[in-house]
Every structure is written in structure tokens, then in C-alpha cells.
Amino acid sequence: MTQLSILTAQNTETMSTQVGNPWANIGIFLVFVAVTLYAVLRASKKTKTATDFYAGGRSFTGTQNGTAIAGDYLSAASFLGIVGAIAIYGYDGFLYSIGFLVAWLTALLLVAEMLRNTGKFTMADVLSFRLRQRPVRIAAATSTLAVSIFYLLAQMAGAGALVSLLLGIDSELGQSLVIAVVGLLMIFYVFIGGMKGTTWVQIIKATLLLIGVGIMSVWILALFGFNFSALLGEAVNVTNNPDLLEPGLQYGTDTLSKIDFISLGLALVLGTAGLPHVLIRFYTVPTAKEARKSVVWSIFLIGGFYLCTLILGFGAAALVGPETIANAPGGQNSAAPLLAYELGGTILLGVIAAIAFATILAVVAGLTIAASASFAHDIYGQVIKKGKLDAKGEMRAGRATVVVVGVLAILGGIGAQGQNVAFLVALAFAVAASANLPTILFSLFWKRFTTRGALWSMYGGLSSSILLIVFSPVMWGAETSFFPDVDLALYPLTNPGIVSIPLSFLLGWLGSVTSKTLENPATQAEMEVRSLTGVGAEKATEH
Template identity: 70%
Template sequence: MTTMLHAAQLLAQPATAENNPVLNIAIFGAFVAVTMVIVFRASRNNKSAADYYAGGRSFSGTQNGFAISGDYLSAASFLGIVGAIAVNGYDGFLYSIGFLVAWLVALLLVAELMRNTGKFTMADVLSFRLRQRPVRMAAAISTLAVCFFYLLAQMAGAGGLVSLLLGIDSQVGQSVVVAVVGALMILYVLVGGMKGTTWVQIIKAVLLIGGAFAMTAWVLAINGFSLGSVLEGAVATSTSTPPEAILAPGLQYGALPIDFVSLALALVLGTAGLPHVLMRFYTVPTAKEARKSVVWAIWLIGIFYLFTLVLGYGAAALVGPEAIAAAPGGVNSAAPLLANALGGPVLLGFISAVAFATILAVVAGLAITASASFAHDIYNSVIKKGKADQAEEMKVARRTVVVIGVVAIVGGIGVQGQNIAFLVALAFAVAASANLPTIVYSLYWRGFTTRGAVWSMYGGLASCVLLIVFSPVFSGNETAMLGAGVDFAIFPLKNPGIISIPLGFLLGWLGSITESRKEDPELAAEMEVRSLTGHGAEGAVAH
């Protein structure tokens, strides 16, 4: 069986030369054209803020489950995790486990209660029984920070993917690609709003899970449907010492196990604080449908992450970690290279188009979340004190999309070559540190106060970002964002979750117990009733 794998690997090597840029662009262009037609059709019904932000609350639980999986299964899930498994084996698969287990936290703690209590954004829930302006401002800033980190990861994936497809090795060429993706993202959101974005995410989820299933079946078929044979092939091409280390824990995190614990905390707790995922709960008509959508999402996401195990080790066996690391796009090129090894340029073109669809769908969801947060929470609630009409608010939201797109393009150019699963883990750390403590306290603790919310969000956000800046992620080594030439890394861990997440909870508690001005007990009781029953969920949330 190992001989068969070596033969397949030899056949796979010239496949990169067969790469057909025209075919790749044609497949991707077809996807963009079809989804753009759907977006234009969906945009006809965008008459109100509820249509633009929440898709008119017209999606069923099943549809929203597919859309959530389309929103959640980002370039990190497909390109980043497959690459991480191909290079680091077992330690790479830990990303899949963390991302999946996180959904149980989201389902049990926040999904139904968020849907019942909020209206358009996460801040609607957090400010329900607290003072509107300071809490909304803090929540909006936190939302924008999480979206920014997440957008960086998607843009990095876009640049690496197209450089692989078109053979573009220059920084300028990759930068142009990132700019094109950013422009398409802006167009999707400006035209389609949440309704158009949701349909793009549903289509993308079907294509991504279907494509991953086909590749998984193909890898298993050429190995006699034996996962053991796939693992043998991965060991045979492994560059680790000993080669079997790719099947055991510790290849990536063995030197500093606490770094893994920190990463695991961020992954498991981060999902329940991701604003673009939380916003999806508002697109369904009832709390029951919100619950149903999360159950669908767990099944779809869980199945997909099982596929990544086979695809990652399959890429290691059929392509080899050295070839993956040397390819344009680096670690993120494992899945496309595996597609090329299996089915040549046609499968490579299809899988790459799916990966592009993945990036476009996720960045569109992030952009609409960030724009809604700025327009609804900062512009209307803070600057205009709730007096802006819906048309004015939506106009500001659309302008914000353009600004976010430009910022994402500039940031995406700056992080080319970074592992995108790793970049997304940083976004999860920010979400778990700044958002989750405030969400949990708001939903479950009547003694929570405005000071607690503000301290928790700003403190969690600031500590997380500062620790990232002074960590090995940012400087001091070859893979750092600033390279090895600059070194001010004084925090040893690559993910700050183990420090910043408990700190966010601590500051929320400390701020609440030290504030003499307690919140209105009637509002606290009303929020509890609404969160549990959904009564009055369609009404205004400002008090």
C-alpha cells in the first residue's frame, strides 16, 4: 500500500505544471456570476433595516443551519486546517476538535437566549438592561476588532490560493488578488445585504461539504478505504523525527504544552462570542428555529471536520509536507495541491473555486456584521441617540462596508504567508476575552452592571491585543508578522487566551461589585423573561 502511495505521489509532482489558470478563473467566474444573480434577486426585498441586517427573519432553521456552517467553515477550516494536519499531524487536527466542540458551548449557553433578547446585533443584548451608550460603544469596538482579525485570515487565504492557481509569486500580484476579493466582498454586501449574503453562504456550504466529501472518498478509495493506509503514507513522507511523530501529540505544541491549553480555551469559548455567528441567530423567526439551526450546523460542521482528518493526512501522503511548504501559499496550499494530485487541473479548479467561494461568503458575513455594528450601535444609538431613521442608518451601514473593505485589503496584504487557521484562532481569542464574559454575565447574572460590562469588554480586548502584539506571533522569528529582524516578543505564548479570557471574566465581576449604581431590577426581570420565552423579541430593545 505504501508503494501505491509513493507512486501516486510521483504522479502528483508534475500535476502542478498542468495547472490551467484559464480553467481556474472560468470556474471561479461562473460561481461569482451565479451568486451575483442570486444576490441581485435577493436585494429586491431589502426595504427595511430588518431586511438588510437580518434577512427579514425569513429563513428556516435548516436554511440557517446551512448558512451558519457556510459562515463558520472559513478558509481557516478548509485551507488552514488541512495544511496544519498535513504538516503537523495530530496537533493540526486539534483545531478541528476545538472549532467543533465550541458549538456545544454556543448551543447550550447563548443561541436561543440571544435570539430571544436581541434584534440586530450583539450589543442589543448586552445593553438591554444596562446604560445604552457606553455598552453599545464598547460592544461595537469589540465587534469591529474580532471582524478585523477574522478578515485578515480570509484575505491571507485569498492571496495564497490565487498565487497557487495562477503561479503568482510576487507580492504585488498577491496584493492585487487581495484587492479583487475585497472589491467583490463590498459588492455582495452593498447589493444583497444579509439576505443575499445568506444565500451565498448556503450555496457555498453545499459546494464545500460536497467537494470535501468527494476528495475524502477519493483518497480513501485509492487506499482501499483504509484510514490506516492513509496514515502509513503520511508517515512515509513525514519530515519529523521520528516520522511516526506526525500521528502523536506534541509535534507543534510539545515544547510548550501550555500554549496548546491557551489555544484550546480560545477555540472552545470563542465561537459563542463571535459577532458574525451570533448575528445569524436573528435571521430566523423563532427561538425554536434558532435552536434547530445550531443543531443542523453542528452536524454539518462535524462531518466536515472528519473530512479534514482524511484530507490533511492524505495531502501529507500524496503531496508531501516539503512540497506543500514550498508551494505558493505555503501551508494553506495543501488542499488545492491534494485536489491537483487526485484529479488534475479540473478538480484543482473546482476545489479552488469552492475555496474562493468560502472566502467570499465569510468575508461578506463579517463585513455586514461590522457595518451593522457601526451603523446600528455607534452611529444611531451613540452619535444620534437613537433618533436616526432606518434609511439613514442603512446608508451609513453601506458606507461602512466600503471602509471595512479597504481596511481588510490593506491588512490582508500585510499578513500574506501566515497560517490562516492560526490567524483565526487569534480572532477567537479576542471574541472569548472581550465578548463572551459580557454575554454570559448579561444573560445569567442579575447583579451585572454597566461598569462590569465596559471593564470586561475593554479589558478583555486590550489585554488580548497587547499580548498578541508582544508575542512570537508578531515579532522575533521567521514566521512572525514582522519577521525575525524585529524582536520585542516578551510574552512566550502564541495565543493569549489562557490569560485574557479569565481576565475578561474577572474584570466583569470586579466592575459589577464595585459599582454602587445598580441596574433597574425590572429591566433585569424583563430580560430574563424575554430570554427564556421570546416574548416581545420583535419589539424595540432600547430603553
């Protein structure tokens, strides 16, 4: 994910022009805001209980939730970054699309149904089911908040940088205002509408995104007589690089880069099934069957999107050219907007700009509701109040958390201007893959798993992934590093997954086998039956 970084200040500082008509871009975006505000206000009238606020009343169908998952998962980095990566690196760029899509098989086969059967609102509900509540909930909430906050900072900072390209705002004050506007909209959506409002924002955004990339893909293919080989040939001719269609242009130049790709692939494929804003979506459906349907439907939509990125990426290489893309504000991340402007001028660019804004807005709303549920339900409701907090009190705590997280995201996004935010996204996936997924799998599938194992796995995965990234080239010594002029990189790879993920599994096993006492076997048996069959799941969803 580090190669798919959202626009950085190094890009925005060189900006001298904007693409298209900024007023058209703003106008189309305001239409989207008006539509989603209407949906959120309608949803707010039905948000009365904690189940409504955190899980949308479990009233969404598998198809609706699958569409919302697609809206939650397809971030601005995916939309802008992957198209640019394919345009510049060809075959190697498309490997990102494959990695993101394959990741959903992990979610479908291992966690979707079992999470829905076992949990109530958050990942911590599952992890603490058969283990000691207090320490496990604190650890799970810490991990969830870490993933959510870092992902939020990247999205918010990306919002300001994206605006500099599409709306012609190149001052730090202007970008800060845009970040504040996006943050306030996000706070309003989640505060008023809860999960119901957030879900409808994500459904609308996913629909617009899929329609937008679909139209552009058909348009590009039509220009080449619906002959994909002709498109590839033109891309090779324009770039004057036959290696565009061969593996190894970005990865494979040396042994270290190959290992780096394996590390990144592990983080992406395993991290998706541990992302809190994705996991929380499994609780918005009424049954485990609908949870499975959600994932199948989301795979269908996400798969279609990533196939379109293949056409858009090579289309950008053929119609825009790598030199134009590389020299544009935002570098390779500008490939999709430049392609839209090349195809349909100001109108199509305005639509794509609105979709890009919508993408950021939907993702930050999903992350905020996940962070809110984690703190209000797990820390405040279950640890501080020891489960004695009523539904209204928990909703008040949730809404207060939304405001706090939103303000932190705005301030963090403003503070991240002028810095490379790629490491934030990499950290989010690395933490999810290292801390969350091993503990979830151990809890669901290993009877011998103990509280000590859970704590060692979560805290070990969290701390090791952070430390490895802090002392990697993502932070130090390289042109795109957080501190490019100082080289303190002790870890040579840009992603910690190849080390931190196995380490987290090892710590979970080691902590469990060294525990002197086993957990309650009756509770473990109940969790196994419930996770596999769904018996008693409805009892877990009552509040």
C-alpha cells in the first residue's frame, strides 16, 4: 500500500495549474453532499437504540451490506493509486488489484459468518467471549483505535492534497479548510445517522464509483474497437516500454524488492480480514446467511472494480502518457483525473472529482463509526461501567467519541500536510494483519488459546508493526520518506508484514502454551457451537 500513497505535499508544492473547472467540480460534489445528507437525515429518525447506532438495527440485507462494504473498502488510495500504479508500472501495478481482491477470500472463508454468530457490535465482543473481559477488551480497543486513527489521518490528509489537484487550491490554509469541511461532514453523518446513515452514504458512494469507472472503462474500450490487445499495444507504444506488460518493472529488480512485495502482499491479504471498519459491517445484517451473502456480493462488486482499474490504468498509459502523469501534481495519483479530463472534459472530470471526494467521505465515516463503537462499547460501556450502562448512555458515549475522533482526525490531517502519509496507510494494514487477525483466528479455531496468548499476540503485533515501520525506509532516508534527509532505517523493507505477522502468531501460541490455567471450557464450547451453527446468536445481539 505504500506505493499507493495518497497525494503528498511534495506533489502539491510543485502545483502550478489545476485540471478542469474547479467550480464545476465543487458543484457536482455539492449535489452528492445534498443527496447523502438527505439519506442521513432520514436514517437519523430511525436511530434510537445502541443496536441502531452501531449496527444499523441489523436491518440491512446482504446485498445492501455487500454494496456498503464495497463502498467502505474502495478508498481513494485504491481508486487513484492503483490506476496510476498500472499506468506507470503495468503488470506490477495490477498486482495490487489482485492482492486486494484475494484478501476477501480470507474474510469470506474464515471470519464473516463466525463473527456475525459470535459478536454483537465490535471485534472485542468476539475476542472476549471466552477470555477475560477487561484486559482483552482494552487490548482489542487499543488495536482498533490505532488502525482507525492512522487510516483516518491518511484519508483526511489525502482529502486536502486531492483538492489541490482537482480544485486548484494550492495554499496550506485552503487545504486545511477542505480537511475541516470533510471532517465536519463526517462528524455530522455519523453523529446524526449512526451506522444507518453511514451505510447509506457508503451505498451511494459505491454505486457512483462503480458507475463512474464502468463508463470510463467502456469508453476506453470503445476507442480501441473493444479490442483489449489493441489497448495494451498502444500503451506499450506510447510509453515506449515493452516491459510494461512483463512482471518485474516495480518489483523483482533485486532480492530485497521481491521480499518487500511478499511482505506487502501478506499485509494486504491478511490485513483486510482484520480491518475494524470492515469487520463491524458484518453486524449490520440479521443472520449469518446474510453475512455470507454480504461478502459474496462485495467480492462481485470489488472484483468488477479492480478489473476496471486494469482498463483505466493501461488507458491512462495509452491516452495520457507516463510523462504527463509523472509531471502532474500528485504524480501517478493524478492518472484517473487526467484520464477523465482526456475522455470527457470538464463534466466527466467533475463527476470523477465528486466520486473521489465521496470515496474519502464514505471511508472516514466508516472508520469513525468503528472507532466510536470500540471506545464507547468496549472501553466505556464494558470496562469502565462494567456492562451496567444502558443503551441511551452508550449512544451518548458513542456520539461523544465521534466528535473527539473527528476533531483528532481533522487536526491530524492538517498536521500531516507537508509530510508523506503513505506510512499511515501501511501501518493501518500492518496493524490489522499483525494484531487483529491472528487473535481472531486463534479465538475462533483453537481451544487451547488463553487470555495471555491474546494479549501477547495483540500487543506484540501492534508494537512490532509500529516499531518496524518507524525504523524503515518509509520513515527515513528515501526521497519519499517522512524524514528524507536523515537515515535511521534499521529495517530494510517498506512493510513489516513478513516479520510482524508471523511474530504475532508465534506470540499468541507461546503465551497460550505457557499459561498455567486454561480458560473456562464450557464458555469455549459455547463459543464453538455458536460460531459454527449460529445457535444462540440472537441472544448475543440483544442489548
